[in-house]
Amino acid sequence: MTVPDHELRRAYNGYYRAAPETEDVELTHVGPGTACGEYLRRFWHPVCLSSQLTDLPLALRVMGEDLVAFRDRSGDIGVLHRHCSHRRASLEYGVIAEHGIRCCYHGWLFAVDGTILETPGEPADSPIRDTLCHGAYPAREYRGLVFAYFGPPDGVPDFPVYDTLDMPDNEMVPYAIDMPCNWLQVNENPMDPFHAVFLHTRATGVQFKQSWEATGVVDWHWMPGRAGVFVTDTRRWEQFLWTRTAELYPPNFAQPTDFNQDASGEVFFNRPCASKWIVPVDNTACRLIAWRHFNAMIGGTPDYDSIGVNKVDFVGQTGTERTTEDRRRVPGDYEAQVGQGPITVHSQERLGQTDTGVAMLRGLLRREIRAVAAGEEPRRASPGADNRIATYSGDFVVSVPRDVKDPEQQQRDFGRALAAILIDTLGLPFTQRQAEVKNRLQALQHN
């Protein structure tokens, strides 16, 4: 049914707006052979925490594929199709071997690369081992997370190391959160800084800091080469201009700024409190897999008991840590994103100016998905001279007298100047870049 515009504008129009709608298939369907699934499979994705690989295999589901992950007794990690190549028994019940995993049903043994090492019930001269490999994906471990690459085996990309992943004197604590909704609605949240003002502060009370209630002047910026999008959100708080930056490297890497940050003193590029990926489980579920950072910049000490599988040390991130009533009275990120439904329906939305970043991200993903469908390689973040991919997320608090004539323009100018500095310093190694950003901000401050 096509609904005329005048019906959309009138009161009590539920009847017209209840028309069944279908989701944005191109961006939300992730299974094998789908356009988005093909694009996503060109990247390394975290799949679980290292600590989840015990003496028992771990059943996983990633992008609509049932898998099993394990660490064999020699220490190698396997990420394999879950169902045995013989007659489909689940390798979740397999027996971890010195090299590989043995199916419980008839004892076939699979190496971490899928090679069939033994088919014990078959005749010794059985050709099976030479004619078939079990489904397997390259896997590796990095700082307590297990990553896998799900694309064509001839095109394994370099493993991406972002500059925040090996900061000096930084402790990284892995965690993962299951979310029963499509990956995209969680993934686009970092492009929406306005939700911090409302969801986290004004709507049901202060969840983090009172100063988050100040509405900032927001700009969204393309990274050079359209490698991704980052946001500058600049607010006035007493004598300070305070900019928070957040980035999204496509398809699914983002870093939230420190939730304990306030504008009580000057800060020059305090780095984020977490680095995270949103990995599709299937079309209607995803998993946030991340590290919490702890370092002198952002302070705090890790409470290991409250960071891990389906738990993290800040409010509103999981569906399991609070009662249903608490989640209804003080909804957080989890409720806002999962509450959009299993797959949010874009044609039922009405985007505003504050959704510019969401629209930029969707456009970027759509272009990349179509490029891969056309046989091209997707754009991937490229490392700088120190072999690290420079990132943008952080806090900047600088004492600047208020421009009484046009405070809003002053905020905008400051945010844009900072964005230019962040881009201009991309080529520098991590600590040098931080120092250079500080120098340039101080020069700006005294102009």
Ligand code: FES
């Ligand atoms: S089903 Fe796995 S060995 Fe037969």
Ligand SMILES: [Fe+2]
């Ligand atoms: Fe949030």
